[in-house]
Amino acid sequence: MKITTLKELEKTKVTMEGASNVWKQVPISKSHGSPTFSFRVFTVEQQGHTPYHTHPFEHLNYIISGSGVLVNKDGREYQIKEGDFALVLPDELHQYRNKSSDEPLVMICAVPSDYE
Amino acid sequence: MKITTLKELEKTKVTMEGASNVWKQVPISKSHGSPTFSFRVFTVEQQGHTPYHTHPFEHLNYIISGSGVLVNKDGREYQIKEGDFALVLPDELHQYRNKSSDEPLVMICAVPSDYE
Numbered sequence: 731m732k733i734t735t736l737k738e739l740e741k742t743k744v745t746m747e748g749a750s751n752v753w754k755q756v757p758i759s760k761s762h763g764s765p766t767f768s769f770r771v772f773t774v775e776q777q778g779h780t781p782y783h784t785h786p787f788e789h790l791n792y793i794i795s796g797s798g799v800l801v802n803k804d805g806r807e808y809q810i811k812e813g814d815f816a817l818v819l820p821d822e823l824h825q826y827r828n829k830s831s832d833e834p835l836v837m838i839c840a841v842p843s844d845y846e
Numbered sequence: 847m848k849i850t851t852l853k854e855l856e857k858t859k860v861t862m863e864g865a866s867n868v869w870k871q872v873p874i875s876k877s878h879g880s881p882t883f884s885f886r887v888f889t890v891e892q893q894g895h896t897p898y899h900t901h902p903f904e905h906l907n908y909i910i911s912g913s914g915v916l917v918n919k920d921g922r923e924y925q926i927k928e929g930d931f932a933l934v935l936p937d938e939l940h941q942y943r944n945k946s947s948d949e950p951l952v953m954i955c956a957v958p959s960d961y962e
Contacts, residue, residue, distance in 0.1 A: 731918050731940065732933040733926060757931035758906050764933055766958045767883040769906055790874050790885055792908060792954060794929075802847050810849060813910075815873035817848040817880055824847065838908060840956065842882045 732762050736771060744772070748781030760843040768846040774798060774828040774835040782825035787842050789824070791816040796835035801825040810837075848878050852887060860888070860896075867894030876959040884962040890914060890944040890951040898941035903958050905940070907932040912951035917941040926953075 734757050744752040752774050759768035771794070774780065782801060791800075793814045799807035800816055803823040810816060810826075818824045828835040850873050860868040868890050875884035887910070890896065898917060907916075909930045915923035916932055919939040926932060926942075934940045944951040 731938060733916065733924055733930055735930045758933045762933055763935055764906065765904055765936065769931060788881055790880065808849055814849055814851045815885060817874045817878055819879055820881065822847060
């Protein structure tokens with residue numbers, strides 16, 4: 731059993747190509763013994779974005795605070811906001827963008843523990 | 847890709863033995879195509895609790911709102927509150943209790959999609 735909170739966790743800048751003003755924290759991962767999947771938290775700062783990319787695993791998201799858009803394979807933007815859940819399937823082209831000038835977009839981005 | 851929010855989702859009462867005043871919603875599961883794991887949300891009403899039990903799969907939790915305690919195998923209680931994350935390992939005896947008289951405990955309880 732493990733209990734943690736974001737304030738206790740190291741925050742590292744995401745340096746992946748295509749990412750802009752994104753920070754990562756990892757509350758629960760295989761390093762804590764989680765056998766199947768991991769909870770990461772991304773903070774996408776104002777006007778920031780994740781890469782517009784694909785990967786062979788899914789994302790399960792919960793928006794902790796703020797708002798933004800989730801861009802699909804056709805470039806279409808879907809609003810996401812505090813309290814929303816999102817599923818991005820394996821190999822699905824996607825991007826998270828914070829279009830706000832006011833507040834960061836903070837979200838859980840859960841992935842299989844093979845990847846975190 | 848799928849985006850949803852709790853207000854859109856059916857809420858069913860948990861009738862499992864040992865559960866008291868607990869409601870379940872399922873934002874993301876294998877029925878939506880999630881290949882590895884699922885997000886369920888439990889609302890534990892004031893003075894309610896989940897069963898004190900074990901199962902062969904893990905829980906990954908995020909506390910959306912409210913507060914309560916997570917009881918471990920020895921009956922020891924650990925405080926959990928809005929913004930906290932918890933990991934309960936497979937076969938670990940556990941229970942979530944809302945000891946408040948004021949507000950529900952609302953939390954993500956993610957499990958492998960074989961179980962939801």
